[in-house]
Amino acid sequence: MNRRFLLGAMAATVFAPAAFAQDMPVFFQTDGAVMAGYDAVSYFTEDTPRLGLPEFSVKWKGAEWHFASAENRDAFEMNPRAYAPQFGGYCAYAMAMGELVSTDPKLWTVIDGRLYLTHSPGIEQVWNTDTAEYIRMAEAHWPTALYEQ
Template sequence: MFTRRFLLGAVAAALITPAAVAQEIPVFFVTDGTAMSGYDVVSYFNGDAPVHGLPKYAIVWKGAQWHFANAENRDAFERDPRAFAPQFGGYCAYAMAHGSLVSTDPKAWQVVDGRLYLTHSPEIEAMWREATAEYIRMAEAHWPVILYEQ
């Protein structure tokens, strides 16, 4: 029934399919192409609750669209995006500490030493806050491996 050519073709396809189908992990967690679910990342550093950005103040950085509440926040981000961008690409910092990529809730966050960390939910954020320094250390070890070796 199966010809030799068919079997060789099937084996070849099986060998190359994982590499061909493998998708790159986006550097930043995005929802519909927008980082931070549309929240203004600079607003996390202003001492108040984070606010949604507006498309009219959007820019594209690292393949994601970033929205800002006003021109001042947009301009601050453009001057130094790494100062405001969330750690671990905006993926859940707690999950990253355990070697996993998990989506985030932009309302579950913490700024530590001038860096923004997001978590999956308020419940996960509470667990994250129990040992933040240790989880940061663990996540920093996992991030390059997850980002570049999957």
């Protein structure tokens, strides 16, 4: 095998997950709305997430994102990665275990300016016991967990 080819293949294997993480798909239900239609910006600007409206929606990463207002939609469009949930909207705790699990958009936390969603109240309790460690573990699995399922 050609040395240049081998080095290129090794580099692609090592760097591919990080490079593709920016373009990974997001989790959404069969209706196509991310986070069951909740407004991603509202998690950062209000005390509780608000349900978005289809008339204030955008397509990003192959899914539809709903917003409660045109202002929130516009803020998202200017910098979607600032508002989108981590790990493609999959359960952050499950990602720490290397698994893809759906989320409940009413079970959330913002840590260091990033939105994390969890699957259920019980999982949320476990997640909250050591979020820093679970984030570290989840980041080690993301996005390769998408390919291992």
